[in-house]
Amino acid sequence: MARVVSLKNSPAAREARGREELVEVAVELFARNGFAGTSIRDIADAVGRSVSNVYHYFENKEALWLAILERSVKALPGRLRGAIDGVSEPRTRIAALVREHLDVSEQYRRESRIFFIDEERLSASGNKANKRIQREILTIYVAELEGLRAVGLLADGDIRITAFNMLGVINWYLRWSKPSAGQAKREQTVDQVLAFILRGTGSEK
Template identity: 25%
Template sequence: MGRGRHAGYDDQRETILAQAAHLFATRGYSATSMNEVAEACGLSKATLYHYYRDKYALLFSIADTHVERLQGIVHDALSGTREPRTRMQALIKRLVEEYADAQDAHWVLTSEVRFLEPADRRRVLDRERALVAAFAQVVGDLRPDLKEAALSKPLTMLLFGMVNWMFTWMKPGGALDHDAMAPIVTDLFLGGLGAVQVPPAAPAHAAKTRRQA
């Protein structure tokens, strides 16, 4: 009879994925070795192979796990209400919150997934398409005329463009964090520039910036 998994096994796997994602995001998948992943995790290479058979398995797990988590977020956000506007608000809020702590995994998903074998890449991309379809459905529920004009998906992609790359310009400890940005993205997407509400902390930060200048 085989040995069962020890307590903390899943936590260790998540730690390994997080460290590998950071290395892949900063150095690139091709330039990262299993030795470097093991060192970043504080593990021996033999122990690392106990969790993941090779670097490719790490890459697939990072991408697949990230998309699976996003699918769970979408499912939870859509299960609370049938009202389209409230659904869209919940979707955007949860998506922005998730990306606040998943920047490395998101970078891997968008930039390194090309290294996956066709079947694995298709699995990940199919899951991404399902996410886009779920958002597009809510856009269509909000504006049936946009759905009829085949604009639901393009508008959804514009929304993802706002959210997906937020990490490239948001500075840790800056005036705006992901909690502050979620309602701004929602207001902008649903109501346009005129609907955006200024966060309470923004004026104080602006005054400080002017004084420093």
């Protein structure tokens, strides 16, 4: 047998792998059964390790939760800003923003579910981090809508409410879209969601 020396087998790398595997199955279980409905034993069994092993990597259940938040939701504002960076036409910016948001939601489908479901159920620290991110996202949307209004392309009304409505459509997308859909079908669906946000149900008048 050949002696295989892994390039990445430093203590730090092993630690990272041990954590990653736990986070991976925790996401799955939290998304399916919620925070209170998922036990440390469930998670340990799912990775085929012991309960105390989980505690070796994470201080407690909530730290595991926060690790999930860390690797997914926290990146959302940055990705949204990146998607509109450099685009100047307001309508194009809105479209790029929505498309990127739908894309990220799709990518972190389970994570997104978790944070919508157990939004207000965590300790002060977790809750605060979650709330802060949501406020950040809202700010991005409000700014874009103000840009749209500046060029007379936004209907009258409270901009925040319009932002909430957009977010409603986008976040609800996670509930009904099929993860199994093919690429072509998915693009078509995203197009229609975007069309709804821009023009609602109406064709012309």
